[in-house]
Amino acid sequence: MASDRYVEGKLTDYEDIIRQIKDVISARIVTDEAGEIAEIHVLSGSSRGPKQIVRDIESAFMAQFGISIDHKKVSVAQMQDDEGPGPMQEVRPKLVAVTVSSGGRKTEAKVDLEIGGEMYGGIASGPSTANNKLRVIAQATVLAIESYMKGTCNMVTEDITRFVLAGRDAVAVSISLITNVGEERLIGSAFLNHDEREAAVKATLAAINRRMALLLND
Numbered sequence: 001m002a003s004d005r006y007v008e009g010k011l012t013d014y015e016d017i018i019r020q021i022k023d024v025i026s027a028r029i030v031t032d033e034a035g036e037i038a039e040i041h042v043l044s045g046s047s048r049g050p051k052q053i054v055r056d057i058e059s060a061f062m063a064q065f066g067i068s069i070d071h072k073k074v075s076v077a078q079m080q081d082d083e084g085p086g087p088m089q090e091v092r093p094k095l096v097a098v099t100v101s102s103g104g105r106k107t108e109a110k111v112d113l114e115i116g117g118e119m120y121g122g123i124a125s126g127p128s129t130a131n132n133k134l135r136v137i138a139q140a141t142v143l144a145i146e147s148y149m150k151g152t153c154n155m156v157t158e159d160i161t162r163f164v165l166a167g168r169d170a171v172a173v174s175i176s177l178i179t180n181v182g183e184e185r186l187i188g189s190a191f192l193n194h195d196e197r198e199a200a201v202k203a204t205l206a207a208i209n210r211r212m213a214l215l216l217n218d
Contacts, residue, residue: 010065011031012185013065014029014037015028015029016185016187017060017061017064017065018040018042018057018060019210020060020187021056021057021060022056023045023047023048023053024042024043024044024053025043025044025210025211026042026043026211027040027041027042028040028041029041037069038073039073039075040057040069040073040075041075041077042057042074042075042076042077043076043077043078044076044077044078045078046078050076050078053076054071054074054076057069057074058071092115092209092212093113093114093120093144093145093205093209094113094114094115095111095112095113095198095201095205096112096113096119097110097111097112098110098111098112098137098198100133100136100137100197102128102133104128105127105128106125106126106127107126107127107128107132107136108125108136109123109124109133109136109137109139109197110122110123111123111137111140111141111143111144111201112144113141113145113148120144120145120147120148121144121147122139122140122141122142122143122144122145122146122147123143124136124137124139124142124143126139131161131162134160134162134171134200135157135159135160137197137200137201137204138157138160138173138175138200138201138203138204139156139157141200141201141204141205142155142156142157142175142204145208145212149212152179153177153178153179154177154178155175155176155177155178155208156175156176156178157173157174157175157204158174158175158185159173159174160172160173160174160200162192162196165189165191168191168192169191169192170189170190170191170192170199170203171189171190171192171196171199171200171202171203172187172188172189172203173187173188173189173200173203173204174186174187174207175187175188175204175208177208177211184211186208186211187207188203188204188205188206188207188208188209189203189206190202190203190206
């Protein structure tokens with residue numbers, strides 16, 4: 001059985017796995033001078049208990065990397081829902097409209113979101129290819145979010161793809177989030193229900209939503 005030794009170049013992968021666990025909002029791993037995992041700090045919602053989240057982290061590390069994690073090194077801080085209508089409830093965006101127009105070799109997308117009762121829009125354009133149309137829609141969504149965030153971060157659509165899951169068409173998007181503390185890769189997905197444009201927006205929002213409250217509180 002492998003120990004919880006940090007493998008160079010894998011730290012981001014370790015943190016990404018933790019962030020994929022249900023109810024986890026953010027994760028940060030601290031290593032000691034010998035390269036051992038010294039501390040794992042997790043911020044989560046309050047719908048699941050800390051012990052369950054720790055068990056999920058232990059299981060995920062063993063399944064993905066063959067690493068045994070000492071549960072004593074994991075600390076879980078929870079955002080309490082009973083403290084009133086905090087940022088997590090206020091900032092969840094709602095899709096209002098997405099429009100796409102193509103002319104010649106160029107595609108342009110406009111995405112309108114409602115966030116906290118206000119409207120925010122983003123416009124992006126790029127070459128007219130089938131897959132790039134989805135990327136342009138995702139980037140327009142990102143720009144609408146950036147306008148709400150008022151310069152606290154930047155986001156770039158790295159990749160977007162269609163795939164089949166359980167016999168259903170779906171869309172997955174990868175977003176790079178750049179803040180004052182560095183870069184983070186976010187991933188989101190959504191099933192394609194008749195409208196690939198709406199699916200591209202929803203997948204992008206799925207990648208970003210859980211990070212928005214933390215960014216606003218930084």
